[in-house]
Amino acid sequence: MAAAAAAALRAWFWNERFWLPHNVTWADLAGEAGPPGSGLQYPRAGHVLSAFPLALGIFAVRLLFERFIAKPCAINLGIQDSGPHRAQPNAILEKVFTSITKSPDGKRLEGLSKQLDWDVRKIQRWFRHRRNQDKPTTLTKFCESMWRFTFYLSIFFYGVRFLWTAPWFWDTRQCWYNYPFQPLTSRLYYYYILELAFYWSLMFSQFTDIKRKDFLIMFVHHLATIGLITFSYMNNMVRVGTLVLCLHDASDFLLEAAKLANYAKYQRLCDAFFMLFGVVFIVTRLGIYPFWILNTTLFESWELIGPYPSWWLFNGLLVTLQVLHIIWSYLIIRTAYKALMRGKVSKDDRSDVESSSEEEDVTSNSTKGVFSTSSNGSNRVNGHVASGQWTEEE
Numbered sequence: 568m569a570a571a572a573a574a575a576l577r578a579w580f581w582n583e584r585f586w587l588p589h590n591v592t593w594a595d596l597a598g599e600a601g602p603p604g605s606g607l608q609y610p611r612a613g614h615v616l617s618a619f620p621l622a623l624g625i626f627a628v629r630l631l632f633e634r635f636i637a638k639p640c641a642i643n644l645g646i647q648d649s650g651p652h653r654a655q656p657n658a659i660l661e662k663v664f665t666s667i668t669k670s671p672d673g674k675r676l677e678g679l680s681k682q683l684d685w686d687v688r689k690i691q692r693w694f695r696h697r698r699n700q701d702k703p704t705t706l707t708k709f710c711e712s713m714w715r716f717t718f719y720l721s722i723f724f725y726g727v728r729f730l731w732t733a734p735w736f737w738d739t740r741q742c743w744y745n746y747p748f749q750p751l752t753s754r755l756y757y758y759y760i761l762e763l764a765f766y767w768s769l770m771f772s773q774f775t776d777i778k779r780k781d782f783l784i785m786f787v788h789h790l791a792t793i794g795l796i797t798f799s800y801m802n803n804m805v806r807v808g809t810l811v812l813c814l815h816d817a818s819d820f821l822l823e824a825a826k827l828a829n830y831a832k833y834q835r836l837c838d839a840f841f842m843l844f845g846v847v848f849i850v851t852r853l854g855i856y857p858f859w860i861l862n863t864t865l866f867e868s869w870e871l872i873g874p875y876p877s878w879w880l881f882n883g884l885l886v887t888l889q890v891l892h893i894i895w896s897y898l899i900i901r902t903a904y905k906a907l908m909r910g911k912v913s914k915d916d917r918s919d920v921e922s923s924s925e926e927e928d929v930t931s932n933s934t935k936g937v938f939s940t941s942s943n944g945s946n947r948v949n950g951h952v953a954s955g956q957w958t959e960e961e
Contacts, residue, residue, distance in 0.1 A: 585876040586802050591747060596803070600750035607750040610803050618760050622767035629714050629772070637710035644831045648706040654696035659683060664697050709830040711776060716823035718765060719816060726813035729754050735806045739863035742806040743871040749803060759805055762812050763796045795884055802877050807864055811885070814856060818847040838906065845899045852892035861885060 583592050601607035642648075654660075659682065663671065671679065671694065680687045735741035770789050799808040825840035864882050872878075 587747060587877075588872055588875050596747065600748070607752070609747070609749070610751050610756075610800050610805060612801050614756070614760065615763060615797050615800060618764040618767055621760065621764035622771065625718075625764055625768040626771055629768070632714050632717070633710040637713040638706065640713065641706050641709040641830075644709075646706050646709055646830060648704055652696055653700055654693050657683075657693065660690070660693055660697070664694065669698055670694065705830050709827060712823050712826040712830065716820050716827060719820040719823060722762065722765070723813065723816040723820060726758060726809065726816060729758055730809060730813055733806075733809070736810070739807070739810070739859065740867050740871065742804075742810075742863055743868045746868075746872050747803040749806060751803075751805065755805060755809065758809060758812075759796070759800055763793065763800070766793050766796065798877075799881065802881075804881060807860070807868075811860055814851050814860065817851050818844050821847060841906075842903060845903050848899060849896045852889075853896055856892060857889055861889060 581593065587593070587596075596609040596611075599605060599607060600609050660679065663675070663679065668675070671690075676687050676690055679685070679690050683690070685693075730736040766789055770786075770793070773786060773789065796808070796812075799805060821840055821844035825837050825844060828834075828837035828840055861882075864885055868878065
């Protein structure tokens with residue numbers, strides 16, 4: 568009974584009429600994709616399993632990189648491995664913090680003020696310090712960002728180098744000629760599986776990385792990205808998939824570079840990188856993506872292969888991504904405008920460390936540039952800043 572149910576579920580999930588164009592079967596894609604003995608083949612579902620051990624390998628490389636490369640670089644830049652100012656020991660406030668609330672309301676603050684004979688502002692400051700004690704150090708955040716910067720920069724240039732010689736990079740109609748009977752080359756396979764493995768590594772590391780307020784959102788995002796990459800691989804939409812991956816990687820390393828400059832206290836360099844990130848993001852997501860990517864997936868593919876169920880799903884996801892691009896671009900433009908017009912950006916709600924005093928709150932809102940407090944982790948949909956990351960409302 569269980570075996571029959573499993574077989575029925577498998578047949579339903581791998582329904583050829585959903586995944587493949589009309590008159591194409593999985594058997595057609597099971598053989599060699601080139602002359603006998605060429606070794607060429609088409610993408611197969613089992614290939615994506617190789618991303619798991621590779622993801623573990625990437626995670627291990629990251630740990631070594633952060634310890635032996637990123638950390639020495641941070642120390643050479645004067646970044647200290649010291650946390651925020653520690654709160655003054657107080658048994659009563661500690662009990663409230665650990666057992667009741669980490670952010671007491673006004674009524675509770677008044678009660679504690681009378682009980683301890685402390686000023687309300689002093690108690691607020693104590694809770695701020697206490698919350699910050701559990702936050703990661705600047706050194707930790709620098710190492711995390713340096714790893715992402717290194718990977719994003721490397722994978723972007725690998726993608727550009729690979730696509731430069733790919734015919735579909737210069738003529739997007741090549742993505743659909745003879746589809747889905749398009750051979751899988753070794754370079755294309757490594758590029759795709761490496762990207763997939765990296766996002767799996769992000770899924771693993773999210774539980775050990777700096778914890779942020781958007782943990783659940785990022786978890787869902789990584790899951791959706793993995794699903795889109797896996798989906799496009801299984802039905803051999805890898806040619807257009809490589810274009811999407813490379814395009815989205817174009818701005819990621821610039822954002823991480825801005826964070827690194829911020830942690831090292833090079834504010835002008837930080838602002839310059841953020842502005843450059845904003846320009847590249849908007850050009851690629853509002854210009855190149857709709858007129859290059861969506862044009863070929865919606866119109867050229869319709870003309871050359873026609874629609875079928877998974878075609879609709881794939882394009883639906885890509886169009887949804889474009890809607891998100893518009894929202895994120897608006898937020899980036901708003902942030903850049905405020906930075907240029909007023910020379911400041913209010914504190915990011917997602918900041919890993921809060922201001923340690925009321926005076927610091929005022930200072931951070933009046934003297935900083937684009938990154939008014941510590942910048943945050945990667946809010947990405949295949950590598951992009953998430954909504955409101957650098958804005959004052961979130």
